[in-house]
Amino acid sequence: MPVIKDALEKNFLDVSVEIVQNPDLTQEPFYLASPGIGGDATIIEFGDNDYLMPHVDQSRVYDLVPLIREIENYHTKSFFACGSGAGPYKRLSEEVYNIQVHQNGSIDNESHIIRIAKDGGIEVRKVPNHETRASLLGNIFLSEGKSEKVLKVLAKNRTGEENFITAMRKGLTETFSDDQIVGLGGVFVMNAGMAKVHVMNPVLETSLETIEDLNKWLTWHEVSAPLICAGDFVSQQTDFELRFHHFHCFSKNNQGGHYHDDTTPAVVEYEGYFNVAERIIIVDKNL
Numbered sequence: 001m002p003v004i005k006d007a008l009e010k011n012f013l014d015v016s017v018e019i020v021q022n023p024d025l026t027q028e029p030f031y032l033a034s035p036g037i038g039g040d041a042t043i044i045e046f047g048d049n050d051y052l053m054p055h056v057d058q059s060r061v062y063d064l065v066p067l068i069r070e071i072e073n074y075h076t077k078s079f080f081a082c083g084s085g086a087g088p089y090k091r092l093s094e095e096v097y098n099i100q101v102h103q104n105g106s107i108d109n110e111s112h113i114i115r116i117a118k119d120g121g122i123e124v125r126k127v128p129n130h131e132t133r134a135s136l137l138g139n140i141f142l143s144e145g146k147s148e149k150v151l152k153v154l155a156k157n158r159t160g161e162e163n164f165i166t167a168m169r170k171g172l173t174e175t176f177s178d179d180q181i182v183g184l185g186g187v188f189v190m191n192a193g194m195a196k197v198h199v200m201n202p203v204l205e206t207s208l209e210t211i212e213d214l215n216k217w218l219t220w221h222e223v224s225a226p227l228i229c230a231g232d233f234v235s236q237q238t239d240f241e242l243r244f245h246h247f248h249c250f251s252k253n254n255q256g257g258h259y260h261d262d263t264t265p266a267v268v269e270y271e272g273y274f275n276v277a278e279r280i281i282i283v284d285k286n287l
């Protein structure tokens with residue numbers, strides 16, 4: 001916990017980090033499908049950038065429910081999966097996964113996709129309750145969805161270079177060695193200010209050979225708070241080339257995308273609830 005606090009204090013004027021019983025995260029402003037992010041916490045990293053480059057491989061579809069049911073600890077119990085990745089549809093989209101599956105198989109799905117509308121603007125849509133598929137690549141923070149003791153992190157007024165997530169992630173990287181991988185996941189809300197995000201371009205006419213091609217193809221936007229963001233971050237990439245961090249965000253006001261940074265440091269405000277993962281599971285990476 002001091003690691004996170006010290007790292008944030010290098011970058012934000014106003015920081016508080018404490019361990020609390022998580023509030024009911026189904027409520028405003030978080031709107032999770034489950035009240036908590038506790039119990040048997042697990043990071044799942046699926047898919048690969050290689051399925052976007054040089055050509056989008058739309059055969060890479062992952063139904064999250066059977067995928068999670070294959071995990072030994074999760075064969076039967078209820079679970080909550082939140083995180084960030086690609087939506088399952090042919091028209092490419094970013095998605096905030098937010099799915100509670102009960103032991104009897106019933107589903108509460110509060111996932112949202114963020115995509116480019118025909119007029120070029122961003123549109124946010126809730127996915128149908130039964131739609132639990134993802135595609136291409138993504139990160140899931142899986143838990144039993146229990147209300148438990150979690151890390152509550154507040155940060156306001158950014159004065160350093162690193163944003164909320166990269167500050168915490170770099171703090172972990174500098175503190176833990178290569179063989180002590182630490183991963184956290186959960187949800188945060190950016191309560192004030194603007195954020196830089198990308199949303200995949202639905203039109204793909206050329207092959208994406210380089211990262212520069214990819215960045216030119218993605219559509220870039222500044223979106224405004226409040227933004228609800230879900231995902232995870234890890235201290236090391238390891239030989240498995242883990243994504244250091246991956247958060248997608250959405251709002252009830254048609255704002256959202258893949259979170260990169262806040263762009264209004266003087267007014268930005270973050271409130272997050274995070275839990276520490278007990279394991280990382282890698283699915284269908286092209287290593």
Ligand code: ZN
Binds near residue numbers: 084
């Ligand atoms: Zn993303």
